[in-house]
Amino acid sequence: MNHFPIFLALDGQRIVVCGGGETALAKLRLLLKTTGRITVFAALPDAAIGDLAQAGRITLVAREAGRADMRDARLVYAATDDAARDAHLAQLARAEGALVNIVDNLADSDFLTPAIVDRDPVTVAIGTEGTAPVLARTIKAELEARLPARLGTLARIAAGFRQRAEALTPGVARRSFWAEFFDQSFDQSGPRAPEQGIDGDAERVLTALLARHLDQKAAPGRVDLVGAGPGDPELLTLKARRALDRADVVIHDRLVSPEILELARREARIIPVGKTGFAASVPQHKINEMIVHHASGGNHVVRLKGGDPTVFGRLDEEIEACEAAGIAWSVVPGITAASAAVAGIGQSLTRRGRNGSVRLLTGHDMRGFAEQDWHALARPGAVAAIYMGKRSARFTQGRLMMHGADPATPLTIVENASRADQKVRATTLAGLCGPVSAVPEGVPAVILWGLAPREALAAIAIKNEEFG
Numbered sequence: 001m002n003h004f005p006i007f008l009a010l011d012g013q014r015i016v017v018c019g020g021g022e023t024a025l026a027k028l029r030l031l032l033k034t035t036g037r038i039t040v041f042a043a044l045p046d047a048a049i050g051d052l053a054q055a056g057r058i059t060l061v062a063r064e065a066g067r068a069d070m071r072d073a074r075l076v077y078a079a080t081d082d083a084a085r086d087a088h089l090a091q092l093a094r095a096e097g098a099l100v101n102i103v104d105n106l107a108d109s110d111f112l113t114p115a116i117v118d119r120d121p122v123t124v125a126i127g128t129e130g131t132a133p134v135l136a137r138t139i140k141a142e143l144e145a146r147l148p149a150r151l152g153t154l155a156r157i158a159a160g161f162r163q164r165a166e167a168l169t170p171g172v173a174r175r176s177f178w179a180e181f182f183d184q185s186f187d188q189s190g191p192r193a194p195e196q197g198i199d200g201d202a203e204r205v206l207t208a209l210l211a212r213h214l215d216q217k218a219a220p221g222r223v224d225l226v227g228a229g230p231g232d233p234e235l236l237t238l239k240a241r242r243a244l245d246r247a248d249v250v251i252h253d254r255l256v257s258p259e260i261l262e263l264a265r266r267e268a269r270i271i272p273v274g275k276t277g278f279a280a281s282v283p284q285h286k287i288n289e290m291i292v293h294h295a296s297g298g299n300h301v302v303r304l305k306g307g308d309p310t311v312f313g314r315l316d317e318e319i320e321a322c323e324a325a326g327i328a329w330s331v332v333p334g335i336t337a338a339s340a341a342v343a344g345i346g347q348s349l350t351r352r353g354r355n356g357s358v359r360l361l362t363g364h365d366m367r368g369f370a371e372q373d374w375h376a377l378a379r380p381g382a383v384a385a386i387y388m389g390k391r392s393a394r395f396t397q398g399r400l401m402m403h404g405a406d407p408a409t410p411l412t413i414v415e416n417a418s419r420a421d422q423k424v425r426a427t428t429l430a431g432l433c434g435p436v437s438a439v440p441e442g443v444p445a446v447i448l449w450g451l452a453p454r455e456a457l458a459a460i461a462i463k464n465e466e467f468g
Helices: 020-032 047-053 081-097 133-146 149-165 172-184 200-215 238-246 284-295 317-323 337-346 394-404 433-437 460-465
Strands: 016-017 037-041 059-061 073-078 098-102 117-118 124-127 223-228 249-252 267-273 298-303 328-332 359-362 384-387 410-415 423-428 445-449
Touching: 016 020, 016 081, 020 037, 020 047, 020 073, 037 410, 047 059, 073 081, 081 098, 081 460, 117 133, 117 149, 124 133, 124 149, 149 172, 149 200, 223 238, 223 317, 238 284, 238 328, 249 284, 249 445, 284 298, 284 317, 298 328, 337 384, 337 410, 337 445, 423 433
Parallel strands: 016 037, 016 073, 037 059, 073 098, 223 298, 223 328, 249 267, 249 298, 359 384
Antiparallel strands: 117 124, 384 445, 410 423, 410 445
């Protein structure tokens, strides 16, 4: 992010626009939405700019701007359509301490003007770092269609009631009140705000809601045990996104992608408690204590786990810790890595005539490498997804061969399933250890037993040669 988005206070502030043609007029149409004081300098202004001056909406000075004209300006737009003149004006403006935008000159501008969706006082700004203005306009059009005009009225109602809502304790209690107000204020067609602001009905509803929240004791904390899916933020469930949006504390494991953590509320406390097999990790009992500690303080805690929390996620232990402390909890399932991995190779976990069951296995457990029903796995047509199986690959290979598995049985290793950097390594049981060792340390991988990538069915032997 080369340009940090902010909302600049412009009420009563001086804005200077240098230029009198279509380029300057386009900027004026946007700037006129603000409460800033706009002065335009142009020797030969467009007639439309003259009309704005005649209507008292801008001050028009019919000459070129000089350095003294930039004094006390908050923003200066150089929009003369002459590159050399714009550069000179920018130099004068910066000498007076103003922020400068040279229209259509990203490299030499101090700031960019975004595409804006205006639902005053709700404003959505859309920027593309100047790289794709047409895309910004497309997004703007989409949002314009989705955000009803009454949205601004709803925000003004909230602003008018804010002082009374400050009687609630800051933090969870106050946030809970506003969350319930806005939840009640929307239906399928958008906000139900009265057109003219806070009328009698809205006043009664808000007053009753506030009274109920003031009478409530401090809200108890709760815990949501949430599956973050395999890593692609688009595979996160709507329920998981809502939990992240409301969380006060997010306690997450190592496999949760940064893109998903970005969806958490900005004020939320983000706590990593990563676990790594056969390496230094946060002990499970410490994670349990952390969950209970934060929830006991009245916080909404999201325990965020990669994949699905019900699959090798120590879910039962965390639920038992919550129950022992009398803390309410719920489980939000996610897409498990096996589903993402098999989708990534164009196969399915079950298929008529091949296998009527599938096994989800762990490569190691608390005692070390995990023993399985190797005899059943060695049968033709068996399919399994092996989690955490990189270090135990040679052990798994040996056990399967001991129990009669065909060395030519296909296997696929999928690393970073569903993510942009996903890699697929096709091999056979006989050649398993080579491609597994090529997976970088710390990168999550699922081994799919009995399955080959659809596009590589005839190339397994060739791919296998790469690994020896």
